[in-house]
Amino acid sequence: MRPRERTVADWIAEGLKTMALHCGCGHFATVTLADLPPTRLGRNARCAKCGRQGAQVMRDMEAHYTEVEANGGFSAQYPGTKDGA
Numbered sequence: 001m002r003p004r005e006r007t008v009a010d011w012i013a014e015g016l017k018t019m020a021l022h023c024g025c026g027h028f029a030t031v032t033l034a035d036l037p038p039t040r041l042g043r044n045a046r047c048a049k050c051g052r053q054g055a056q057v058m059r060d061m062e063a064h065y066t067e068v069e070a071n072g073g074f075s076a077q078y079p080g081t082k083d084g085a
Contacts, residue, residue: 008037017033020058
C-alpha cells in the first residue's frame with residue numbers, strides 16, 4: 001500500500017515555509033508554501049521553462065541549512081551527548 005501523498009498543508013503544519021520543485025528538463029524553483037492552496041504540489045506544478053506538468057518535490061535544503069546554522073550549526077551539542085546538557 002502506498003503512503004498518502006503529502007500536501008502543502010502537511011508541510012506547513014511541520015513548520016516548513018518553502019519547498020523546492022525539480023522538473024525533468026533540469027529547471028528548478030523554490031516556492032513559498034503560504035502562497036499556495038493546501039493541496040498536493042508535485043502533480044499540480046507546471047514548469048515555467050518547458051511547460052511540463054508534474055515535478056519532484058523536495059525539502060528546500062538551502063532554507064534547511066540556513067536554519068541549522070542559525071541554531072548553532074552542525075557542531076551544536078544536543079541533550080544526551082557527551083558535552084550536551
